[in-house]
Amino acid sequence: MMAGEGSAAKPRGGRLCTICNGRRAALKRPKTLEQICRECFYEVFEDEIHRVIVDNHLFKRGERVAIGASGGKDSTVLAYVLSELNNRHDYGLDLFLLSVDEGITGYRDDSLETVKRNEIQYGLPLKVVSYKELYGWTMDEIVKLIGLKNNCTFCGVFRRQALDRGATLLKVDKLVTGHNADDIAETVLLNILRGDIARLSRCTSITTGEDGPIPRCKPFKYTYEKEIVIYPYLNMLFTYAYFKKLDYFSTECIYSPNAYRGFAREFIKDLERIRPRAILDIIQSGEDFRISTFTKMPEQGNCERCGYISSQKWCKACVLLEGLNRGLPKMGIGRTRVLDNERDKDTRQTNGTKSIESKQCGTLDF
Amino acid sequence: MQLTLEFGGGLELLCNSVKIHTVDVEPKAEEKKLTMKHLLSWVHTNLIKERPEMFLKGDTVRPGVLVLINDCDWELSGQLDTVLEDKDVVVFISTLHGG
Numbered sequence: 001m002m003a004g005e006g007s008a009a010k011p012r013g014g015r016l017c018t019i020c021n022g023r024r025a026a027l028k029r030p031k032t033l034e035q036i037c038r039e040c041f042y043e044v045f046e047d048e049i050h051r052v053i054v055d056n057h058l059f060k061r062g063e064r065v066a067i068g069a070s071g072g073k074d075s076t077v078l079a080y081v082l083s084e085l086n087n088r089h090d091y092g093l094d095l096f097l098l099s100v101d102e103g104i105t106g107y108r109d110d111s112l113e114t115v116k117r118n119e120i121q122y123g124l125p126l127k128v129v130s131y132k133e134l135y136g137w138t139m140d141e142i143v144k145l146i147g148l149k150n151n152c153t154f155c156g157v158f159r160r161q162a163l164d165r166g167a168t169l170l171k172v173d174k175l176v177t178g179h180n181a182d183d184i185a186e187t188v189l190l191n192i193l194r195g196d197i198a199r200l201s202r203c204t205s206i207t208t209g210e211d212g213p214i215p216r217c218k219p220f221k222y223t224y225e226k227e228i229v230i231y232p233y234l235n236m237l238f239t240y241a242y243f244k245k246l247d248y249f250s251t252e253c254i255y256s257p258n259a260y261r262g263f264a265r266e267f268i269k270d271l272e273r274i275r276p277r278a279i280l281d282i283i284q285s286g287e288d289f290r291i292s293t294f295t296k297m298p299e300q301g302n303c304e305r306c307g308y309i310s311s312q313k314w315c316k317a318c319v320l321l322e323g324l325n326r327g328l329p330k331m332g333i334g335r336t337r338v339l340d341n342e343r344d345k346d347t348r349q350t351n352g353t354k355s356i357e358s359k360q361c362g363t364l365d366f
Numbered sequence: 367m368q369l370t371l372e373f374g375g376g377l378e379l380l381c382n383s384v385k386i387h388t389v390d391v392e393p394k395a396e397e398k399k400l401t402m403k404h405l406l407s408w409v410h411t412n413l414i415k416e417r418p419e420m421f422l423k424g425d426t427v428r429p430g431v432l433v434l435i436n437d438c439d440w441e442l443s444g445q446l447d448t449v450l451e452d453k454d455v456v457v458f459i460s461t462l463h464g465g
């Protein structure tokens with residue numbers, strides 16, 4: 001079947017695909033500037049991710065792997081592609097969907113519905129862990145108490161732990177997240193803008209937290225956001241369209257987006273328009289930074305209260321929770337020098353595995 | 367001429383949360399053809415109810431907004447200069463939120 005057949009309207013531009021030379025091109029790849037047809041697109045898109053998985057030894061046969069699923073585009077496409085590749089190339093993985101319910105009325109309800117549909121469509125077991133059951137507080141309740149100003153601190157700290165705890169409950173060996181090349185380039189820039197050179201040299205790692213409870217990896221590290229977004233859209237005309245037209249949910253988080261990150265994002269998108277390779281080049285720059293810092297890594301220990309890894313007596317989540325429960329919600333996010341020092345140490349507690357997870361709130365991705 | 371416009375990835379929130387719009391758009395009187403450039407300004411005037419800066423930047427879409435014309439990346443058809451025809455389907459998808 002030819003591309004475009006059955007369409008009421010004619011495709012514009014008659015250029016042929018530079019890969020197969022037979023079908024009409026449907027998109028321009030940002031990575032290579034090639035003009036390719038949709039069939040070749042699916043092939044190269046999926047093959048590249050397969051290569052990344054194989055070349056970086058992301059998984060071992062027999063492993064149990066949780067996919068951090070937010071109902072958004074990245075994790076939805078990741079769940080679909082990973083289960084396809086697992087079957088096609090016989091990775092021998094047991095895949096699970098893992099979602100966090102922050103307790104944001106209207107927002108999470110809808111996106112969790114999407115994840116539940118994905119559970120049925122892809123046949124992957126789903127585990128949902130909620131802030132309410134883990135911490136006794138929903139995000140709605142936290143925001144009611146502390147207002148919109150500092151809630152990002154809670155989101156970031158709580159979500160990270162919630163994923164780790166969910167992964168522990170599922171007894172998985174690894175957690176994969178949908179962070180894409182654009183996200184990683186953005187994080188490289190943010191670490192430069194914040195002067196955080198120690199994190200800069202680590203934030204591009206494809207696998208992090210190998211010393212922590214559950215290693216995390218990012219199979220979309222080299223995958224452009226444009227291609228992830230277009231992937232479910234391009235298939236509408238085909239008979240198998242029904243299967244490839246992925247169901248994903250998208251809307252802005254109703255709680256304050258991170259403005260600074262927003263600027264970095266926009267800057268990346270502006271650069272991409274002028275020179276699409278910029279995204280890969282920024283990642284490469286991050287990878288090539290090898291700066292010997294004399295920062296002493298804090299000793300890795302466990303939180304005395306909940307047992308989560310922490311370099312402090314109490315982990316960050318427990319400090320924040322203590323504040324909430326004692327009616328002192330600013331505890332742990334205050335401005336005093338002592339607390340800032342604490343926080344500074346605290347952000348290093350996981351040996352840099354945290355950097356990319358700072359994508360938060362604005363998107364509610366992990 | 368009749369066009370089908372689809373907004374996705376959160377852009378539908380800018381037009382009363384309606385994803386698919388069937389619209390009638392005519393070329394400007396002095397021009398014979400309807401181009402994407404004209405369609406964008408028509409959409410801005412007639413469909414976008416709030417935060418137009420999420421959709422447009424300068425005279426084109428904001429970086430990070432993908433445009434498909436009849437399921438084809440508009441980067442292949444000349445972007446703003448693409449000439450539209452009756453029954454064309456134009457899809458706008460924001461990549462900027464929703465992980």
Ligand SMILES: [Zn+2]
Nearest residue numbers: 017020037040
């Ligand atoms: Zn082809």
Ligand SMILES: [Zn+2]
Nearest residue numbers: 151152155361
């Ligand atoms: Zn937040």
Ligand SMILES: [Zn+2]
Nearest residue numbers: 303306315318
């Ligand atoms: Zn703790």
